[in-house]
Amino acid sequence: MSSLAPASFGAALQAARDAAGAQHYPQGTLYVVATPIGNLADITLRALHVLEIVDAIACEDTRHTQSLLRAYGIDRPGARLLAVHQHNESEAAQGVIARLAQGERIAYVSDAGTPGVSDPGARLTAAVREAGHRVLPLPGASSVTTLLSAAGLVGSEDDGSAFVFAGFLPTKAGERDTAVQRLAHEPRAVLLLEAPHRIEAMAKALAALGPRRVTLGRELTKQFEEIATVAAEALPAWLAAGPQRTRGEFALVLHPSAKADDDAGDGERVLRLLLAELPVKTAVKLAAEITGAPRNALYDAALKLRDQASNSG
Incomplete structure (x- = not known):
């Protein structure tokens, strides 16, 4: 996350009030709010306003979210932050639903990006909808669309823009290799995510795809962002070319098969x-x-x- 001072966003917070304040924000609604994946300036005006006006914020990590809010100059007491993460999402959803039933506005944010996309949030939104309450999404940053927009995918007129979101592959080597073998027969582009401590193993598995092109995005939107397109078989060597290349969070696009x-x-x-x-x-x-x-x-x-x-x- 960028380390910009809270004062840097004073004008943005006022702009959010001016631009979004007159819009309607129904009560008893869960607001699913996308937050930046690295660069704090990528927050939307509507997201800032909603985070300021809701009765409580459900979040993947309360400490992380408190830091994020303070960076924007939004002061929310700890009691207004509700921990809803992958280990308690189903149970914590019931507490959120109880608040919605009382007419409260609740926002949900994950640590970065769009909730429910390889992040917690899907179980919460499903439970809220099942209980009869409204879910209102606030679009914003996502590593998926960020990398796709820069990958330069080119295919036939029918499938040039088609892609499959695969997210994280299995962590066990055998299962990961089997998953990559299946991807070899997928003609569309495939979007993958990976953590820094597994990126070298991922690259080794993808190398089996030979000349098929891969666009890798590292530290997207951050100061040391790096985007490169190489043949899958050259990916391990590209990572090994510098120690910084295995650091940070990764998104990868497996380009459409030339075959x-x-x-x-x-x-x-x-x-x-x-x-x-x-x-x-x-x-x-x-x-x-x-x-x-x-x-x-x-x-x-x-x-x-x-x-x-x-x-x-």
Whole structure:
């Protein structure tokens, strides 16, 4: 987190009151508030205003959140901060729901970024909705969209912007390697997250993907931010090139497979042959296993081929 003095945000806090103060903030509502992933200046005006006016703030770490609030010049007593983290989220949600039932406005923040995206918050929002209370999201910083916007993903007209969010891969080596093998057959871009003490193991596993490109973002939005695109097989060497390169939190984008179009073409050729002898589901299953082409795409192609055959008949 940047170490800007609280006074630096005095004007921003007043601007938040001026810009967002006249808007409607219903009572009995949970406000899910995105907070900066590193640079404190990335807070939104509406987030500042909501954090100032709510009756209480549920948070992943009360000490971290108290420091964040003080940096913005927001003074909230410790009693107004509610600990809601991955170890107590289901139970703590009941306390939040009880407050909402009394008409209180409650904000929820994780330590950084958007709650519920590889962070606590999903169980809380689900419980609040199930109890019949409103959940109002305040969008903002996210390492997912931050890195995607700088990765320069280029693909076909149909799938160039498509991506899959995989988050953190398994920590055990065997399970992680199996997960990477599955990613090898994913034609879309894949967004991954990793902690500094596991990034070298992650890089070693991804190296099995050979020339497939990976964009790595380290310390995003912070002073020593670093973004680089390399072949997956070169990722371990890139990390080893400097001691600072294994420090900080990481987001990685596995670029769309350059073989996706070839795989799709091979898949359809094999599919045509199999459909001549087998039912659609069986033909699709075997074609996917043989060529590595996506099963959903093959199934759609099989239906089109069947329709074409029916019309020509």
